Amino acid sequence: MSKSKSPVSKPTQLISAGRDKKYTHGVVNPPVQRASTVLFDTVAEKTQATINRANKALFYGRRGTQTHFAFQDAMVELEGGFGCALYPCGTAAISNAILSFVEAGDHILMVDTCYEPTRDFCNTMLKRLGVETTYYAPTIGEEISELIQPNTKILFLESPGSVTMEVQNVPLLAEIAHNNDMIVMLDNTWSAGLHFSPFDYGVDISIQAATKYIVGHSDVMLGTAIATEAYWEQLRENSYLMGQCISPDDAYLGLRGIRTLDLRLKQHQQSSLAVAKWLQARPEVDHVRHPALETCPGHEYFARDFTGGNGLFSFVMKSQNSKATTALLDGMELFGMGYSWGGYESLILANEPRSFNSLRTVANPNFTGTLFRIHTGLENVDDLIKDLENGFARYNAVLNAQ
Numbered sequence: 001m002s003k004s005k006s007p008v009s010k011p012t013q014l015i016s017a018g019r020d021k022k023y024t025h026g027v028v029n030p031p032v033q034r035a036s037t038v039l040f041d042t043v044a045e046k047t048q049a050t051i052n053r054a055n056k057a058l059f060y061g062r063r064g065t066q067t068h069f070a071f072q073d074a075m076v077e078l079e080g081g082f083g084c085a086l087y088p089c090g091t092a093a094i095s096n097a098i099l100s101f102v103e104a105g106d107h108i109l110m111v112d113t114c115y116e117p118t119r120d121f122c123n124t125m126l127k128r129l130g131v132e133t134t135y136y137a138p139t140i141g142e143e144i145s146e147l148i149q150p151n152t153k154i155l156f157l158e159s160p161g162s163v164t165m166e167v168q169n170v171p172l173l174a175e176i177a178h179n180n181d182m183i184v185m186l187d188n189t190w191s192a193g194l195h196f197s198p199f200d201y202g203v204d205i206s207i208q209a210a211t212k213y214i215v216g217h218s219d220v221m222l223g224t225a226i227a228t229e230a231y232w233e234q235l236r237e238n239s240y241l242m243g244q245c246i247s248p249d250d251a252y253l254g255l256r257g258i259r260t261l262d263l264r265l266k267q268h269q270q271s272s273l274a275v276a277k278w279l280q281a282r283p284e285v286d287h288v289r290h291p292a293l294e295t296c297p298g299h300e301y302f303a304r305d306f307t308g309g310n311g312l313f314s315f316v317m318k319s320q321n322s323k324a325t326t327a328l329l330d331g332m333e334l335f336g337m338g339y340s341w342g343g344y345e346s347l348i349l350a351n352e353p354r355s356f357n358s359l360r361t362v363a364n365p366n367f368t369g370t371l372f373r374i375h376t377g378l379e380n381v382d383d384l385i386k387d388l389e390n391g392f393a394r395y396n397a398v399l400n401a402q
């Protein structure tokens, strides 16, 4: 098999991504190459490896082995950009990407709907290092200009937003940021890099919790950050200095996940839409926050910029009753209760309205009812709906008994 010369679609590209013969040595998948020490036969070989140590030459385990290089290449084929840095989890990818580009006295703009540990990182570590954070509403447009200071270094986006799912106007915000010499970073976990092409919309560094859909099987923690050529060296070298590296076994599993990414997302999306539409018709539900539906804030940007969705969305109930919520959750048979998402299995979590008082500082959605977040897994969708239907019956039984 030689590398395809004619242009092919993304799903086809993901089948061969990273499978260069220099990594695979003639079998389908690259071997899991475990290494700390790399041995050199001659001084000349060692010198050559040192020169190319940041350019996929085997040098020392922390710089990666052929398994890592294959995964990095595949991630760049998936999302675009120039180079991909690997981290032991998504949170490490976020904190290292930010730390690689700030210094004391800098200021960053962070979306109010960011992943909770991202907010905690800004409020504790960045603050201690003398870097100030201003939160902005995910729905912001041109008004972002008013928040930019002479020392504002980074615009950080996460679209759709954590838990409340607001889709951002990425190209508009990126353009304004670039006009002010800022670096644009995006937590691109939700799109898995497949359904939103960050570098076509002005993003400089695209970050993923590969723990989610890239790995896809809830069995590995993994983070990635892909930079354009302009920012690659600084990201790579600073992350390296902070000791960021992953095991080849984890890189292998990330690479394996990429092969079925398109197929899995198609099913997650189809099932989640069916569940979301079923929920929309339920009298207990106030509204559904699924980016592919008009009731989701920023749906117009999803429709404009994304090529597809997945299994993760939220819905808000008309009422708030913790006993009824507990009855619903405790009896679920197919939807598991637990953090994370992106695996093959369905998950459900609840957020009471008051929890947003601490999770949001400028964009509190002020729900009156409980928000449930669902990850629609790969089970048969009729079974999933039945599980939810039974959950709603338990919910109503508690409400009616009071």
Ligand SMILES: *Cc1c(COP(=O)(O)O)cnc(C)c1O
Pocket (backbone or CB within 6 Å): 088, 089, 090, 091, 092, 115, 158, 162, 187, 189, 190, 208, 209, 210, 211, 212, 221, 222, 223, 340
């Ligand atoms: C899970 C998640 C992260 C963090 O990833 P970990 O691998 O769990 O550290 C970051 N951003 C988003 C949007 C996530 O969902």
